[in-house]
Amino acid sequence: MGQPKFKRSERIAAMTSILTNHPSRQFSLGVFSQQLDALKSALSEDLSQVKRTLETLGIGEIQSVTGAGGGIRLVPRMPLEAQQAFLAQLTNELSKKERVLTGGYLYYTDLISSPDTVQSMAEMLAQHLDFSQADYVVTVETKGVPLAFMTARLVNRPLAIVRRSSRVTEGSTISVNYRSGSTGSIQQMILSRRAIPTGAKVVMIDDFMRGGGTARGMHDLMKEFDAKVLDIGVLMTTRQPEDKKSGPCTALLYLESVNEETGEVVITPNHALFQGSLGKGDI
Amino acid sequence: MGQPKFKRSERIAAMTSILTNHPSRQFSLGVFSQQLDALKSALSEDLSQVKRTLETLGIGEIQSVTGAGGGIRLVPRMPLEAQQAFLAQLTNELSKKERVLTGGYLYYTDLISSPDTVQSMAEMLAQHLDFSQADYVVTVETKGVPLAFMTARLVNRPLAIVRRSSRVTEGSTISVNYRSGSTGSIQQMILSRRAIPTGAKVVMIDDFMRGGGTARGMHDLMKEFDAKVLDIGVLMTTRQPEDKKSGPCTALLYLESVNEETGEVVITPNHALFQGSLGKGDI
Incomplete structure (x- = not known):
């Protein structure tokens, strides 16, 4: 029994599902041609329909890589209005009184452990930071791991x-000490020698930044690997201090203030994300 | 300027991409109808084509939920042969001499931090464990977080x-002590009171199990929440001891032995996964 032939709409369903399920991963037309028993020329036409549709709706980009070893990949995108609506909703959710903890901390572990929410956060970070030169995404355990992993998945790093x-x-590790921006205490940061190669370029993703001490530590740790932090992206950062130890960093939200007594929380979306270009977003 | 009308193949591209990008999440036809400016009856026909295609290729299931609040969702699937090929490749990769660490441990952090590899592992766990009654996926920090999160994402928990x-x-936490199966030492396990509601049913996902002490601790911790561990899934478990403290557990791979002197590693796929039914897999 041979492979059944698929109609155009069926080939489109198959390729769209496979490409979406592996964001930014490059597939050769040859592989699809075999799997779907169709000519590459037909598949090219199919894909231009997929491309037009996803771009019209603003939900994804189909990128062609030409030449030997060429192929196509799909990068999910979030329309601008969807991004703004998402940040507004997130701001609202995060400002709830019952999230305020002793010490003026904010409970939001539920949000960064929830697949749909993390997916949207990661899509925004993938879109607004430039991963084109990055070999790895790095993060510090533990709370930010789902967000960092989902971002890494979207850019296929x-x-x-x-x-x-x-x-x-x-195995063998390299460690550095750093001063935590929040508590002022000296802490340790450890990475396996095997985790990244010498000379790697990395983008750091984390859930929260206050003073930038952790990010400063990451810069130091990367130096020990002869590696370089190209950029930093976080879900939320405090407005104060403005001069972070980390250097430049892109946040989706600003935490303006938390009043432990009244439970009042003030959070604002990072409007700069929506000014000028639609983001660097190249992969 | 109104919404442009989409052709059938374009509607199929749009819906397939959205559904695949949010595995197991239920979408109402009404939402698609609005977004794509098409009649629900046309969309139903479109979706039956998507369904047939994904099922023919074994790469996904379209499930319809009828009644008020009904809708459709897509659950990614991995064909049986792809699962077997993946486990064979993983076994091969994990058996490399250079992965053996002092103490007879195996380095595999790279594999459980790599998006495509984690995606396949998670698809297998989502397919072979039963999440239909689960409210949450739980894990213990840190190495298993990407795998647990990707599994949670696939089953939309x-x-x-x-x-x-x-x-x-x-915030407030509940802690239990447990005896680590690997080292025999007493360790602590802590979960925020807010992390799961009283009475929740959970499935535990982790990267590795030796004696089952951590899983035993999870059972104890869940009791403190009046919660229940329904099932446990791990990437790899040691063959010995056969009688784990954890109770039943599904592993993708068995670690038979590691010889620290010679660097010989013996790993076997869990063949039981492929006997009988294709897995419980209901969501």
Whole structure:
């Protein structure tokens, strides 16, 4: 029994599902041609329909890579209005009184552990930061791991998770000490020698930044690998101090203030994301 | 300027991409009808083509939920042969001499931090464990978080990450002590009171299980929440001890032995996954 032939709309369903399920991963037309028993020329036409549709709706880009080893890949996109609506909704949710914890901290672990919410956050970070030169996405354990991993997935880069203590399952490690911006205490940051190669270029993704001490530590740690932090993206950063130790960083939200007594929380979306260009977004 | 009308193949591209990008999430036909400016009856026909295609290729299921609040959702699937090929490739990769660490541990952090590899592992766990009654996916920090989160994403459940130490950003917590199966030492497991509701049903996902001490601890921790561990899924488990403290657990791979002297590693795929039914897989 041979492979059944598929109609155009069926080939489109198959390729769209496979491409969407592996964001930014390059597929050759030859592989699809075999799997779907169709000519490459027909598949090219199919894909131009997919491209036009996703771009019209603003939900994805089909990119062609020409030449030997060429192929196509799909990069999910979030329309501008959807991004703004999402940040407004997130701001609203995060400002709820019951999220205020002792010490003026904000509970939001539920939001960064929820697949749909993390997906949207990651789509925004993937779109507004430039990953084109990045070899790895890095983060520091633990809360930011889902967001960092989802961002890494969207740009199809491996993730390296920096630990706060040494583990026998990581082999040889390199560690640096850093001063936490929040507590002022000296802490340790540890990464397996095997986690990234010497000279790697990385983008750091985390859930939260206050003073930038953790990011400063990441810069130091990367230097030990002869590696370089190209950019930093976080879900939320405090407005104060304005002069972070980390250097430049892109946040989706600004935490303006938390009043532990009244439970009043003030958060604003980062409007700069929507000024000028639609983001760097190249992969 | 009104919404442009889309052709059938374009509607199919749009719906397939949206559904694939949000696995197991239910969408109402009404939403698609508005977004694509098409009649629900036409969309139903479109979706039956998508369904037939994905099922023929074994790469996804379209499930219809009827009645008020009904809709459709897409659950990615991995064909049986692809699963077997993936496990064979993984076994091969994991058996490399250079992965053996001092103490007979195996380095595999790179594999569980790599988007495509984690995607396939998660698709297998989502397919072979039963999440139909689960409210949450739970895991213990840190290495297994990407795998647990990707599995949670595929079955569209929130993730709860159990910590090994207390954090001010988690609010009130509940902790239990447990005996680590690997080291025999007493360790602590901590979960925010807010992370899961009383009475929740959870499926635990982790990267590795040796003696089952961590899983035993999870059972104890869940009892404190009046919650219940329905099932446990891991990437890899040691063949010995056969009688794990955890109770039943589904693993993709068995670690038979590691010889620290010679660097010989013996790993076998869990063949039981492919006997009988194609897995429980209901969501």
